[in-house]
Amino acid sequence: MGTTQLETVPEPKYWHLKTVLSEALDSEFAVGEILPNERELAARFGVARATLRQALEQLELEGRLQRRRGVGTTVAPPRMGVPVGSAQGAWPGAAGDAWQPADCAPGTPPAGVARMLETHPDEQVHIVRRTRVSQGQPVAAELLYVPMSSVAELTGMDAPSGAARARVVLRELARHGLEGQDRAVELGSARADDAKALDRLPGAPVLVVTTRFLAEGRTAAVSVATYRADTCRLTFGDSGGVEIHHGPQRQA
Protein backbone atom coordinates (compact mmCIF):
# COMPACT_ATOMS: atom_id res chain seq x y z
CA MET A 1 0.00 0.00 0.00
CA GLY A 2 2.90 2.40 0.01
CA THR A 3 1.74 3.82 -3.26
CA THR A 4 0.56 7.34 -2.61
CA GLN A 5 -0.61 8.94 -5.82
CA LEU A 6 2.52 9.86 -7.70
CA GLU A 7 2.94 11.60 -11.02
CA THR A 8 -0.17 10.41 -12.78
CA VAL A 9 0.49 13.27 -15.19
CA PRO A 10 4.23 13.46 -15.89
CA GLU A 11 4.85 17.07 -16.73
CA PRO A 12 7.17 17.64 -19.70
CA LYS A 13 10.62 18.77 -18.68
CA TYR A 14 10.51 21.97 -20.71
CA TRP A 15 7.23 22.93 -19.08
CA HIS A 16 8.62 22.49 -15.61
CA LEU A 17 11.76 24.34 -16.67
CA LYS A 18 9.67 27.22 -17.89
CA THR A 19 7.96 27.46 -14.52
CA VAL A 20 11.24 27.40 -12.64
CA LEU A 21 12.82 29.99 -14.90
CA SER A 22 9.75 32.17 -14.73
CA GLU A 23 9.90 32.25 -10.96
CA ALA A 24 13.62 32.95 -11.06
CA LEU A 25 12.97 35.88 -13.39
CA ASP A 26 10.50 37.34 -10.93
CA SER A 27 12.71 37.05 -7.90
CA GLU A 28 16.35 36.97 -8.94
CA PHE A 29 16.72 39.06 -12.05
CA ALA A 30 16.23 42.69 -12.96
CA VAL A 31 14.85 43.98 -16.26
CA GLY A 32 17.61 44.16 -18.84
CA GLU A 33 19.86 41.80 -16.96
CA ILE A 34 21.61 39.19 -19.06
CA LEU A 35 21.10 35.50 -18.33
CA PRO A 36 23.77 32.81 -18.45
CA ASN A 37 24.15 31.44 -21.95
CA GLU A 38 22.10 28.51 -23.17
CA ARG A 39 24.84 25.90 -22.89
CA GLU A 40 25.50 26.77 -19.29
CA LEU A 41 21.82 26.97 -18.36
CA ALA A 42 21.21 23.58 -19.95
CA ALA A 43 24.09 22.07 -18.02
CA ARG A 44 22.92 23.70 -14.81
CA PHE A 45 19.46 22.17 -15.15
CA GLY A 46 20.75 18.86 -16.45
CA VAL A 47 18.89 18.91 -19.75
CA ALA A 48 19.83 19.03 -23.41
CA ARG A 49 20.20 22.42 -24.95
CA ALA A 50 17.22 21.81 -27.23
CA THR A 51 15.00 21.19 -24.22
CA LEU A 52 16.15 24.35 -22.53
CA ARG A 53 15.54 26.27 -25.73
CA GLN A 54 11.95 25.02 -25.81
CA ALA A 55 11.40 26.67 -22.44
CA LEU A 56 13.17 29.89 -23.46
CA GLU A 57 11.09 30.08 -26.65
CA GLN A 58 7.87 30.04 -24.67
CA LEU A 59 9.12 32.66 -22.25
CA GLU A 60 10.11 34.86 -25.17
CA LEU A 61 6.67 34.31 -26.72
CA GLU A 62 5.14 35.55 -23.48
CA GLY A 63 7.32 38.64 -23.53
CA ARG A 64 9.38 37.67 -20.51
CA LEU A 65 12.69 37.28 -22.33
CA GLN A 66 14.47 38.81 -25.26
CA ARG A 67 17.05 36.80 -27.17
CA ARG A 68 19.51 38.28 -29.66
CA ARG A 69 21.94 36.27 -31.70
CA GLY A 70 25.53 37.09 -30.96
CA VAL A 71 24.55 38.95 -27.81
CA GLY A 72 22.64 36.85 -25.33
CA THR A 73 19.34 36.45 -23.51
CA THR A 74 18.07 39.35 -21.46
CA VAL A 75 15.11 39.92 -19.18
CA ALA A 76 12.45 41.85 -21.08
CA PRO A 77 10.57 44.82 -19.65
CA PRO A 78 6.78 44.49 -19.30
CA ARG A 79 4.98 44.77 -22.60
CA MET A 80 4.15 48.29 -23.67
CA GLY A 81 0.55 49.22 -24.26
CA VAL A 82 0.12 50.34 -27.86
CA PRO A 83 -3.10 52.23 -28.64
CA VAL A 84 -4.76 50.78 -31.71
CA GLY A 85 -8.38 51.76 -31.51
CA SER A 86 -8.01 55.26 -30.14
CA ALA A 87 -8.21 57.28 -33.34
CA GLN A 88 -11.77 56.24 -34.10
CA GLY A 89 -12.99 57.87 -37.24
CA ALA A 90 -9.60 59.19 -38.28
CA TRP A 91 -7.88 58.45 -41.54
CA PRO A 92 -4.37 57.04 -41.49
CA GLY A 93 -1.94 59.92 -41.55
CA ALA A 94 -4.24 62.27 -39.67
CA ALA A 95 -2.55 64.79 -37.44
CA GLY A 96 -0.90 63.20 -34.46
CA ASP A 97 -1.11 59.59 -35.46
CA ALA A 98 1.78 57.40 -34.43
CA TRP A 99 2.89 56.31 -37.87
CA GLN A 100 5.75 57.47 -40.01
CA PRO A 101 5.37 57.13 -43.78
CA ALA A 102 8.34 55.38 -45.35
CA ASP A 103 7.53 54.68 -48.95
CA CYS A 104 4.85 54.37 -51.60
CA ALA A 105 4.73 52.40 -54.81
CA PRO A 106 2.11 50.82 -57.02
CA GLY A 107 1.58 47.08 -56.74
CA THR A 108 -0.98 44.31 -56.58
CA PRO A 109 -2.41 43.47 -53.16
CA PRO A 110 -2.73 39.93 -51.76
CA ALA A 111 -5.89 38.12 -52.77
CA GLY A 112 -7.61 38.63 -49.43
CA VAL A 113 -7.04 42.37 -49.52
CA ALA A 114 -8.21 42.62 -53.13
CA ARG A 115 -11.40 40.90 -52.05
CA MET A 116 -11.99 43.46 -49.34
CA LEU A 117 -11.24 46.32 -51.71
CA GLU A 118 -13.45 44.75 -54.36
CA THR A 119 -10.73 45.24 -56.95
CA HIS A 120 -9.62 42.67 -59.48
CA PRO A 121 -6.96 40.35 -58.06
CA ASP A 122 -4.26 41.75 -60.36
CA GLU A 123 -5.39 45.36 -60.36
CA GLN A 124 -2.72 47.78 -59.20
CA VAL A 125 -3.21 49.91 -56.11
CA HIS A 126 -1.08 52.36 -54.16
CA ILE A 127 0.87 50.53 -51.48
CA VAL A 128 2.01 52.83 -48.71
CA ARG A 129 4.57 51.50 -46.27
CA ARG A 130 4.70 52.98 -42.80
CA THR A 131 6.40 52.14 -39.55
CA ARG A 132 5.47 52.85 -35.99
CA VAL A 133 7.93 53.59 -33.22
CA SER A 134 7.08 53.55 -29.55
CA GLN A 135 9.44 54.23 -26.70
CA GLY A 136 12.36 54.42 -29.07
CA GLN A 137 11.72 50.98 -30.50
CA PRO A 138 10.05 49.90 -33.75
CA VAL A 139 6.82 48.13 -32.85
CA ALA A 140 4.92 47.77 -36.08
CA ALA A 141 5.19 47.79 -39.85
CA GLU A 142 2.20 48.54 -42.02
CA LEU A 143 1.17 48.11 -45.61
CA LEU A 144 -1.71 50.38 -46.57
CA TYR A 145 -3.52 49.47 -49.76
CA VAL A 146 -5.27 52.36 -51.48
CA PRO A 147 -7.11 51.72 -54.74
CA MET A 148 -6.33 54.17 -57.50
CA SER A 149 -10.01 55.06 -57.53
CA SER A 150 -9.85 56.25 -53.91
CA VAL A 151 -7.36 58.97 -54.84
CA ALA A 152 -8.48 59.67 -58.37
CA GLU A 153 -7.22 63.24 -58.19
CA LEU A 154 -3.68 61.92 -58.26
CA THR A 155 -2.34 61.87 -61.78
CA GLY A 156 0.89 60.19 -62.71
CA MET A 157 2.53 63.55 -63.24
CA ASP A 158 2.63 65.14 -59.83
CA ALA A 159 4.17 62.06 -58.26
CA PRO A 160 7.25 62.44 -56.13
CA SER A 161 8.82 59.31 -54.73
CA GLY A 162 9.35 57.71 -51.36
CA ALA A 163 7.90 59.17 -48.19
CA ALA A 164 6.78 62.33 -49.97
CA ARG A 165 4.63 60.32 -52.35
CA ALA A 166 3.20 58.42 -49.39
CA ARG A 167 2.16 61.66 -47.75
CA VAL A 168 0.46 62.84 -50.91
CA VAL A 169 -1.60 59.65 -51.15
CA LEU A 170 -2.61 59.91 -47.50
CA ARG A 171 -3.59 63.54 -47.93
CA GLU A 172 -5.76 62.80 -50.95
CA LEU A 173 -7.34 59.84 -49.20
CA ALA A 174 -8.34 62.02 -46.27
CA ARG A 175 -10.46 64.23 -48.54
CA HIS A 176 -13.26 61.68 -48.30
CA GLY A 177 -15.58 61.46 -45.34
CA LEU A 178 -14.71 58.47 -43.19
CA GLU A 179 -17.83 56.50 -42.44
CA GLY A 180 -16.41 53.79 -40.24
CA GLN A 181 -13.83 51.13 -39.90
CA ASP A 182 -13.64 47.43 -39.16
CA ARG A 183 -10.72 45.80 -37.44
CA ALA A 184 -9.49 42.27 -37.03
CA VAL A 185 -6.59 40.92 -34.99
CA GLU A 186 -4.92 37.59 -35.58
CA LEU A 187 -1.65 35.84 -34.98
CA GLY A 188 0.91 35.62 -37.76
CA SER A 189 4.59 35.25 -38.36
CA ALA A 190 6.79 38.00 -39.67
CA ARG A 191 7.68 37.96 -43.35
CA ALA A 192 11.28 38.75 -44.21
CA ASP A 193 10.65 42.45 -44.87
CA ASP A 194 8.53 42.93 -41.77
CA ALA A 195 11.09 41.12 -39.68
CA LYS A 196 13.78 43.48 -40.88
CA ALA A 197 11.70 46.54 -40.08
CA LEU A 198 10.88 45.17 -36.63
CA ASP A 199 14.45 44.13 -35.88
CA ARG A 200 13.46 40.50 -35.49
CA LEU A 201 14.18 37.27 -37.29
CA PRO A 202 11.84 36.09 -40.03
CA GLY A 203 9.04 33.99 -38.61
CA ALA A 204 8.89 35.90 -35.35
CA PRO A 205 5.35 35.99 -33.93
CA VAL A 206 3.40 39.10 -34.79
CA LEU A 207 -0.09 40.40 -34.19
CA VAL A 208 -1.64 41.25 -37.54
CA VAL A 209 -4.18 44.05 -37.38
CA THR A 210 -6.28 44.36 -40.51
CA THR A 211 -8.28 47.58 -40.76
CA ARG A 212 -10.85 48.38 -43.39
CA PHE A 213 -11.66 52.06 -43.95
CA LEU A 214 -15.16 52.76 -45.20
CA ALA A 215 -16.08 55.82 -47.21
CA GLU A 216 -18.93 56.55 -49.58
CA GLY A 217 -20.47 53.16 -49.01
CA ARG A 218 -17.45 51.13 -49.96
CA THR A 219 -14.00 50.08 -48.75
CA ALA A 220 -11.73 53.02 -49.50
CA ALA A 221 -8.53 51.49 -48.15
CA VAL A 222 -7.21 48.51 -46.25
CA SER A 223 -4.36 48.54 -43.76
CA VAL A 224 -2.43 45.44 -42.72
CA ALA A 225 -0.24 46.25 -39.74
CA THR A 226 2.07 43.72 -38.10
CA TYR A 227 2.95 44.39 -34.47
CA ARG A 228 5.76 42.68 -32.55
CA ALA A 229 3.88 40.17 -30.43
CA ASP A 230 6.68 39.86 -27.90
CA THR A 231 6.83 43.51 -26.90
CA CYS A 232 3.34 44.85 -27.58
CA ARG A 233 -0.02 44.75 -25.87
CA LEU A 234 -2.61 46.24 -28.21
CA THR A 235 -5.06 48.50 -26.41
CA PHE A 236 -8.54 49.41 -27.60
CA GLY A 237 -9.81 52.28 -25.56
CA ASP A 238 -13.58 52.61 -25.84
CA SER A 239 -14.03 54.84 -22.85
CA GLY A 240 -12.43 58.14 -23.62
CA GLY A 241 -8.77 57.34 -23.32
CA VAL A 242 -8.61 56.15 -19.75
CA GLU A 243 -5.22 54.60 -19.26
CA ILE A 244 -4.52 51.00 -18.45
CA HIS A 245 -1.03 50.42 -17.21
CA HIS A 246 -0.12 47.46 -15.15
CA GLY A 247 2.06 44.41 -14.96
CA PRO A 248 1.32 40.99 -16.41
CA GLN A 249 -2.19 39.69 -15.72
CA ARG A 250 -1.29 36.05 -16.14
CA GLN A 251 1.18 33.83 -14.42
CA ALA A 252 2.35 30.37 -15.32
Place this chain on the structure above:
Amino acid sequence: MGTTQLETVPEPKYWHLKTVLSEALDSEFAVGEILPNERELAARFGVARATLRQALEQLELEGRLQRRRGVGTTVAPPRMGVPVGSAQGAWPGAAGDAWQPADCAPGTPPAGVARMLETHPDEQVHIVRRTRVSQGQPVAAELLYVPMSSVAELTGMDAPSGAARARVVLRELARHGLEGQDRAVELGSARADDAKALDRLPGAPVLVVTTRFLAEGRTAAVSVATYRADTCRLTFGDSGGVEIHHGPQRQA
Protein backbone atom coordinates in the same frame (compact mmCIF):
# COMPACT_ATOMS: atom_id res chain seq x y z
CA MET B 1 33.36 37.04 -64.16
CA GLY B 2 31.41 33.81 -63.80
CA THR B 3 30.36 34.56 -60.27
CA THR B 4 26.80 35.71 -60.54
CA GLN B 5 25.46 36.68 -57.15
CA LEU B 6 24.62 33.43 -55.44
CA GLU B 7 23.05 32.83 -52.08
CA THR B 8 24.34 35.81 -50.19
CA VAL B 9 21.54 35.05 -47.76
CA PRO B 10 21.27 31.30 -47.31
CA GLU B 11 17.68 30.71 -46.36
CA PRO B 12 17.15 28.27 -43.48
CA LYS B 13 15.86 24.90 -44.61
CA TYR B 14 12.78 25.02 -42.44
CA TRP B 15 11.85 28.40 -43.88
CA HIS B 16 12.11 27.17 -47.42
CA LEU B 17 10.20 24.04 -46.42
CA LYS B 18 7.43 26.16 -44.99
CA THR B 19 7.11 28.02 -48.28
CA VAL B 20 6.99 24.82 -50.30
CA LEU B 21 4.45 23.24 -47.99
CA SER B 22 2.36 26.39 -47.94
CA GLU B 23 2.13 26.39 -51.71
CA ALA B 24 1.31 22.70 -51.74
CA LEU B 25 -1.50 23.34 -49.26
CA ASP B 26 -2.97 25.96 -51.55
CA SER B 27 -2.86 23.87 -54.67
CA GLU B 28 -2.90 20.20 -53.79
CA PHE B 29 -4.87 19.76 -50.60
CA ALA B 30 -8.43 20.33 -49.56
CA VAL B 31 -9.54 21.59 -46.14
CA GLY B 32 -9.70 18.73 -43.68
CA GLU B 33 -7.50 16.51 -45.76
CA ILE B 34 -4.87 14.58 -43.83
CA LEU B 35 -1.20 15.00 -44.68
CA PRO B 36 1.38 12.22 -44.77
CA ASN B 37 2.87 11.65 -41.35
CA GLU B 38 5.92 13.57 -40.15
CA ARG B 39 8.41 10.76 -40.67
CA GLU B 40 7.37 10.28 -44.25
CA LEU B 41 7.28 14.00 -45.03
CA ALA B 42 10.75 14.43 -43.57
CA ALA B 43 12.07 11.59 -45.67
CA ARG B 44 10.36 12.92 -48.76
CA PHE B 45 12.02 16.33 -48.34
CA GLY B 46 15.33 14.86 -47.24
CA VAL B 47 15.47 16.59 -43.86
CA ALA B 48 15.48 15.50 -40.25
CA ARG B 49 12.14 15.18 -38.58
CA ALA B 50 12.94 18.04 -36.21
CA THR B 51 13.51 20.36 -39.14
CA LEU B 52 10.26 19.40 -40.75
CA ARG B 53 8.50 19.94 -37.45
CA GLN B 54 9.86 23.47 -37.27
CA ALA B 55 8.10 24.22 -40.55
CA LEU B 56 4.88 22.52 -39.45
CA GLU B 57 4.89 24.45 -36.20
CA GLN B 58 4.95 27.77 -38.02
CA LEU B 59 2.20 26.71 -40.39
CA GLU B 60 0.10 25.65 -37.42
CA LEU B 61 0.81 29.01 -35.75
CA GLU B 62 -0.51 30.72 -38.86
CA GLY B 63 -3.65 28.64 -38.78
CA ARG B 64 -2.88 26.67 -41.93
CA LEU B 65 -2.53 23.27 -40.26
CA GLN B 66 -4.00 21.43 -37.35
CA ARG B 67 -2.01 18.71 -35.62
CA ARG B 68 -3.47 16.23 -33.19
CA ARG B 69 -1.48 13.63 -31.32
CA GLY B 70 -2.51 10.10 -32.13
CA VAL B 71 -4.43 11.28 -35.18
CA GLY B 72 -2.34 13.21 -37.67
CA THR B 73 -1.89 16.55 -39.38
CA THR B 74 -4.82 18.02 -41.28
CA VAL B 75 -5.38 21.08 -43.40
CA ALA B 76 -7.13 23.70 -41.31
CA PRO B 77 -10.09 25.72 -42.53
CA PRO B 78 -9.66 29.51 -42.74
CA ARG B 79 -9.74 31.17 -39.36
CA MET B 80 -13.16 32.06 -38.12
CA GLY B 81 -13.97 35.66 -37.36
CA VAL B 82 -14.93 35.98 -33.70
CA PRO B 83 -16.68 39.22 -32.73
CA VAL B 84 -15.08 40.72 -29.67
CA GLY B 85 -15.95 44.37 -29.71
CA SER B 86 -19.49 44.13 -30.96
CA ALA B 87 -21.39 44.26 -27.70
CA GLN B 88 -20.25 47.76 -26.84
CA GLY B 89 -21.71 48.91 -23.61
CA ALA B 90 -23.10 45.53 -22.63
CA TRP B 91 -22.28 43.67 -19.46
CA PRO B 92 -21.00 40.12 -19.70
CA GLY B 93 -23.95 37.78 -19.60
CA ALA B 94 -26.27 40.22 -21.32
CA ALA B 95 -28.94 38.68 -23.52
CA GLY B 96 -27.49 37.11 -26.62
CA ASP B 97 -23.84 37.16 -25.73
CA ALA B 98 -21.78 34.25 -26.95
CA TRP B 99 -20.60 32.98 -23.59
CA GLN B 100 -21.76 30.07 -21.53
CA PRO B 101 -21.28 30.31 -17.76
CA ALA B 102 -19.56 27.25 -16.35
CA ASP B 103 -18.71 27.90 -12.75
CA CYS B 104 -18.23 30.46 -10.03
CA ALA B 105 -16.13 30.39 -6.88
CA PRO B 106 -14.40 32.89 -4.64
CA GLY B 107 -10.65 33.32 -5.05
CA THR B 108 -7.81 35.80 -5.24
CA PRO B 109 -7.06 37.33 -8.63
CA PRO B 110 -3.57 37.58 -10.15
CA ALA B 111 -1.61 40.64 -9.10
CA GLY B 112 -2.20 42.51 -12.35
CA VAL B 113 -5.95 42.05 -12.13
CA ALA B 114 -6.02 43.08 -8.48
CA ARG B 115 -4.25 46.27 -9.48
CA MET B 116 -6.89 47.05 -12.10
CA LEU B 117 -9.67 46.29 -9.65
CA GLU B 118 -7.94 48.33 -6.98
CA THR B 119 -8.43 45.54 -4.48
CA HIS B 120 -5.83 44.26 -2.08
CA PRO B 121 -3.63 41.58 -3.68
CA ASP B 122 -5.03 38.86 -1.45
CA GLU B 123 -8.60 40.09 -1.24
CA GLN B 124 -11.14 37.54 -2.41
CA VAL B 125 -13.36 38.22 -5.41
CA HIS B 126 -15.94 36.23 -7.34
CA ILE B 127 -14.27 34.33 -10.16
CA VAL B 128 -16.71 33.36 -12.88
CA ARG B 129 -15.55 30.84 -15.45
CA ARG B 130 -17.16 30.91 -18.86
CA THR B 131 -16.49 29.31 -22.20
CA ARG B 132 -17.29 30.39 -25.69
CA VAL B 133 -18.23 28.06 -28.52
CA SER B 134 -18.30 29.05 -32.16
CA GLN B 135 -19.17 26.83 -35.07
CA GLY B 136 -19.35 23.82 -32.80
CA GLN B 137 -15.85 24.31 -31.49
CA PRO B 138 -14.59 25.81 -28.22
CA VAL B 139 -12.76 29.02 -29.07
CA ALA B 140 -12.21 30.78 -25.78
CA ALA B 141 -12.10 30.36 -22.03
CA GLU B 142 -12.67 33.29 -19.71
CA LEU B 143 -12.08 34.17 -16.11
CA LEU B 144 -14.21 37.07 -14.97
CA TYR B 145 -13.14 38.74 -11.75
CA VAL B 146 -15.91 40.51 -9.86
CA PRO B 147 -15.10 42.21 -6.56
CA MET B 148 -17.48 41.40 -3.73
CA SER B 149 -18.25 45.11 -3.55
CA SER B 150 -19.59 45.13 -7.11
CA VAL B 151 -22.33 42.66 -6.19
CA ALA B 152 -22.85 43.66 -2.60
CA GLU B 153 -26.48 42.51 -2.69
CA LEU B 154 -25.25 38.95 -2.80
CA THR B 155 -25.08 37.47 0.68
CA GLY B 156 -23.44 34.17 1.39
CA MET B 157 -26.83 32.61 2.01
CA ASP B 158 -28.60 32.67 -1.31
CA ALA B 159 -25.64 31.13 -3.09
CA PRO B 160 -26.20 28.14 -5.29
CA SER B 161 -23.19 26.52 -6.86
CA GLY B 162 -21.70 26.07 -10.32
CA ALA B 163 -23.25 27.68 -13.36
CA ALA B 164 -26.31 28.82 -11.43
CA ARG B 165 -24.13 30.81 -9.06
CA ALA B 166 -22.30 32.30 -12.03
CA ARG B 167 -25.58 33.51 -13.51
CA VAL B 168 -26.57 35.12 -10.25
CA VAL B 169 -23.32 37.07 -10.06
CA LEU B 170 -23.68 38.23 -13.66
CA ARG B 171 -27.25 39.30 -13.05
CA GLU B 172 -26.34 41.33 -9.99
CA LEU B 173 -23.40 42.89 -11.79
CA ALA B 174 -25.65 44.06 -14.61
CA ARG B 175 -27.70 46.15 -12.19
CA HIS B 176 -25.08 48.87 -12.41
CA GLY B 177 -24.93 51.31 -15.29
CA LEU B 178 -22.03 50.42 -17.58
CA GLU B 179 -20.00 53.54 -18.28
CA GLY B 180 -17.41 52.11 -20.62
CA GLN B 181 -14.83 49.45 -21.15
CA ASP B 182 -11.16 49.20 -22.04
CA ARG B 183 -9.69 46.29 -23.92
CA ALA B 184 -6.21 44.97 -24.52
CA VAL B 185 -5.04 42.10 -26.70
CA GLU B 186 -1.74 40.31 -26.31
CA LEU B 187 -0.12 37.00 -27.10
CA GLY B 188 0.13 34.35 -24.43
CA SER B 189 0.41 30.64 -24.00
CA ALA B 190 -2.36 28.46 -22.67
CA ARG B 191 -2.22 27.42 -19.03
CA ALA B 192 -3.07 23.83 -18.28
CA ASP B 193 -6.71 24.55 -17.45
CA ASP B 194 -7.26 26.81 -20.44
CA ALA B 195 -5.62 24.27 -22.69
CA LYS B 196 -8.02 21.62 -21.50
CA ALA B 197 -11.05 23.82 -22.10
CA LEU B 198 -9.78 24.74 -25.56
CA ASP B 199 -8.90 21.17 -26.50
CA ARG B 200 -5.25 22.06 -27.02
CA LEU B 201 -1.96 21.15 -25.37
CA PRO B 202 -0.61 23.37 -22.58
CA GLY B 203 1.54 26.13 -23.98
CA ALA B 204 -0.50 26.48 -27.15
CA PRO B 205 -0.53 30.08 -28.42
CA VAL B 206 -3.55 32.08 -27.36
CA LEU B 207 -4.76 35.63 -27.77
CA VAL B 208 -5.43 37.07 -24.34
CA VAL B 209 -8.15 39.69 -24.29
CA THR B 210 -8.29 41.70 -21.09
CA THR B 211 -11.43 43.77 -20.62
CA ARG B 212 -12.06 46.26 -17.88
CA PHE B 213 -15.68 47.17 -17.15
CA LEU B 214 -16.23 50.63 -15.76
CA ALA B 215 -19.19 51.59 -13.60
CA GLU B 216 -19.75 54.36 -11.11
CA GLY B 217 -16.34 55.81 -11.74
CA ARG B 218 -14.36 52.69 -10.98
CA THR B 219 -13.47 49.27 -12.34
CA ALA B 220 -16.43 47.06 -11.58
CA ALA B 221 -15.06 43.87 -13.11
CA VAL B 222 -12.18 42.53 -15.16
CA SER B 223 -12.40 39.77 -17.74
CA VAL B 224 -9.40 37.80 -18.96
CA ALA B 225 -10.38 35.73 -22.00
CA THR B 226 -8.00 33.42 -23.81
CA TYR B 227 -8.83 32.69 -27.44
CA ARG B 228 -7.29 29.93 -29.54
CA ALA B 229 -4.80 31.81 -31.69
CA ASP B 230 -4.68 29.12 -34.34
CA THR B 231 -8.36 29.12 -35.19
CA CYS B 232 -9.57 32.61 -34.33
CA ARG B 233 -9.43 36.03 -35.91
CA LEU B 234 -10.74 38.56 -33.42
CA THR B 235 -12.98 41.14 -35.03
CA PHE B 236 -13.73 44.59 -33.68
CA GLY B 237 -16.66 46.03 -35.57
CA ASP B 238 -16.84 49.80 -35.16
CA SER B 239 -19.14 50.42 -38.05
CA GLY B 240 -22.47 48.92 -37.22
CA GLY B 241 -21.82 45.24 -37.69
CA VAL B 242 -20.78 45.19 -41.32
CA GLU B 243 -19.38 41.76 -41.96
CA ILE B 244 -15.84 41.00 -42.95
CA HIS B 245 -15.40 37.54 -44.30
CA HIS B 246 -12.55 36.60 -46.51
CA GLY B 247 -9.55 34.35 -46.91
CA PRO B 248 -6.06 34.95 -45.57
CA GLN B 249 -4.66 38.41 -46.18
CA ARG B 250 -1.06 37.43 -45.92
CA GLN B 251 1.04 35.00 -47.85
CA ALA B 252 4.50 33.68 -47.11
Place this chain on the structure above:
DNA sequence: TAGTGGTCTAGACCACGCC
Protein backbone atom coordinates in the same frame (compact mmCIF):
# COMPACT_ATOMS: atom_id res chain seq x y z
C1' DT C 1 38.59 36.06 -32.72
C1' DA C 2 35.72 34.52 -29.08
C1' DG C 3 31.21 33.84 -27.60
C1' DT C 4 26.37 34.05 -28.40
C1' DG C 5 21.97 32.31 -30.15
C1' DG C 6 20.07 29.85 -34.60
C1' DT C 7 19.89 25.72 -37.40
C1' DC C 8 20.25 20.83 -38.21
C1' DT C 9 20.97 15.85 -37.57
C1' DA C 10 19.80 10.89 -36.40
C1' DG C 11 18.49 8.69 -33.43
C1' DA C 12 15.26 7.22 -28.94
C1' DC C 13 11.24 6.86 -26.11
C1' DC C 14 6.58 8.50 -24.56
C1' DA C 15 1.45 9.78 -24.56
C1' DC C 16 -2.50 9.56 -27.00
C1' DG C 17 -6.39 8.14 -30.31
C1' DC C 18 -8.19 4.60 -32.80
C1' DC C 19 -9.18 -0.13 -34.06
Place this chain on the structure above:
DNA sequence: GCGTGGTCTAGACCACTAT
Protein backbone atom coordinates in the same frame (compact mmCIF):
# COMPACT_ATOMS: atom_id res chain seq x y z
C1' DG D 1 -1.58 -3.21 -30.58
C1' DC D 2 -0.35 0.17 -33.93
C1' DG D 3 0.43 4.61 -35.82
C1' DT D 4 0.38 9.33 -34.79
C1' DG D 5 2.41 13.58 -33.04
C1' DG D 6 5.10 15.17 -28.60
C1' DT D 7 9.36 15.11 -25.97
C1' DC D 8 14.26 14.53 -25.38
C1' DT D 9 19.19 13.70 -26.28
C1' DA D 10 24.17 14.71 -27.62
C1' DG D 11 26.28 16.12 -30.59
C1' DA D 12 27.71 19.43 -35.02
C1' DC D 13 28.07 23.57 -37.68
C1' DC D 14 26.52 28.35 -38.97
C1' DA D 15 25.46 33.49 -38.56
C1' DC D 16 25.90 37.23 -35.97
C1' DT D 17 27.85 40.69 -32.47
C1' DA D 18 31.20 42.61 -29.87
C1' DT D 19 35.98 43.24 -28.80
